[in-house]
Amino acid sequence: MKLIVGLGNPGERYRYTPHNMGFLVVDRLAQRYKADFKKRLARVEVAEFRVRREKIILVKPMTFMNLSGPAVAAILNKRRIAQDAFLVVCDDINLPLGNLRVRRRGSDGGHLGLRSIIGSLKTSDFARLRIGVGKAGASNITEYVLERFPKEDLELIDRIVDVAVEAALVFIKDGVDRVMNKYN
Numbered sequence: 001m002k003l004i005v006g007l008g009n010p011g012e013r014y015r016y017t018p019h020n021m022g023f024l025v026v027d028r029l030a031q032r033y034k035a036d037f038k039k040r041l042a043r044v045e046v047a048e049f050r051v052r053r054e055k056i057i058l059v060k061p062m063t064f065m066n067l068s069g070p071a072v073a074a075i076l077n078k079r080r081i082a083q084d085a086f087l088v089v090c091d092d093i094n095l096p097l098g099n100l101r102v103r104r105r106g107s108d109g110g111h112l113g114l115r116s117i118i119g120s121l122k123t124s125d126f127a128r129l130r131i132g133v134g135k136a137g138a139s140n141i142t143e144y145v146l147e148r149f150p151k152e153d154l155e156l157i158d159r160i161v162d163v164a165v166e167a168a169l170v171f172i173k174d175g176v177d178r179v180m181n182k183y184n
Contacts, residue, residue, distance in 0.1 A: 001054065001055045001056075001057065001079065001081060001085060002054060002055075002056050002057070002081075002085045002086075002087070002171070002172050003056075003057045003059060003075070003076065003079065003081045003085060003086045003087070004026060004029065004056065004057070004058050004059070004086075004087045004088075004089060004168055004171070004172075005022070005026075005058075005059045005060075005061070005068075005072055005075075005086070005087070005088045005089065005117075006022035006023045006024070006025050006026030006027070006058065006059070006060050006089045006090075007019075007022035007023070007061070007065060007068055007088060007089065007090040007091075007113040007114075008020035008021070008022050008023030008024075008060065008065065009023075009064050009065055009146070010060075010062045010063075010064070014146065015148075016148050016149050016154065016157070017145060017146050017147060017148055017149065018091050018093070018133035018135075018144065018145045018146075018147075018149065019065055019091055019145040019146055020091075021089070021090065021091040021131045021133060021160075021161070021164070022060075022088070022089040022090045022091065022113075022131075023060055024157075024161045025089045025129075025131070025161055025164045025165055025168060026047070026058040026059070026060060026089065027060075028161050028162070028165045029058055029165055029168060029169075030047040030049075030058055032165065033049035033051075033056075034049070035047040035048060035049040035058065037058070037060065039062070040075075043061060043062055043063050043070070043071035043074070044059050044060065044061050044062060044071045044072075044074070044075055045059070045060045045062055046058065046059055046075070051169070051172050051173065052173065054172070056172055057075075057079065057081075059071075059072070059075050065112055065113040065116075066112035066113065066115070066116055067116060068113045068116045068117055069115075069116030069117045069118070069119050069120030069121070070116075070120050072088075072117050072120065072121070073117075073120040073121055076121070083123075083125055083126055084127070084175070084176070086126050086127065087126075087127045087128070087129060087168065087171050087176070088113075088114065088117060088126060088127070088128045088129070089128075089129045089131070089164065089168065090111060090113055090114060090128065090129075090130055090131070091111075091130070091131055091132075091133045091145065092109065092111065092130035092131060092132055092133065093110075093133055093134070093135055093141055093144070093145060094109065094110075094132075095130060095131070095132025095133070095134070096132045096134050097132055097133060097134040097153075097156070097160070098131075098132055098156065098159075098160045098163075099131075099132035100129065100130070100131055100132070100163065100164060100167055100183045100184070101129075101130045101132070101183075101184060102127065102128070102129050102130075102167065102171075102176065102179045102180045102183050102184055103127065103128055103130075103180070104125075104127050104176050104177075104180070105124050105125045105126065105127075106124060106128065107124060108124070109130075111130075114128065127171065127176040127179075129164060129167055129168065129171070129179070129183075131160060131164050133145065163183075167179050167182070167183045170182055170183075
């Protein structure tokens with residue numbers, strides 16, 4: 001069994017914002033495998049499908065980004081997912097738009113969703129797929145990550161999401177080391 005958590009903020013207002021890259025990726029994965037998100041616990045939406053007979057669970061915390069940790073911890077505990085079978089997909093303002101960085105563990109790097117998960121799990125030993133959204137020098141980072149992408153960037157964002165989906169599928173099939181070798 002593998003678990004992929006996409007980080008984002010709930011609500012249509014945030015759908016195509018930099019902070020919702022994680023949601024966009026797990027939504028695309030669910031769409032590809034014709035899996036529907038359903039509310040399971042009060043704070044998460046879950047979709048399930050199989051790849052090579054292995055159960056894949058996609059999770060979207062329905063809390064705001066900086067409160068993702070308790071929801072993620074609850075689903076991990078309920079499903080008894082091993083640390084090496086768990087991937088978090090999120091945005092990264094410090095990476096250029098479209099660049100991917102995969103790590104087996106690490107700090108939160110200033111990302112409040114990752115900080116919340118690390119705090120709730122009391123460990124930073126979990127894989128993460130960070131998707132570059134640029135603007136590292138933005139004067140107001142919070143404003144930038146919560147604003148919608150400009151219409152002229154949506155085609156590029158769509159391609160970036162496709163590449164991140166492929167990276168997630170490599171994680172599902174071959175593990176984090178293979179993803180790091182292929183996408184870093």
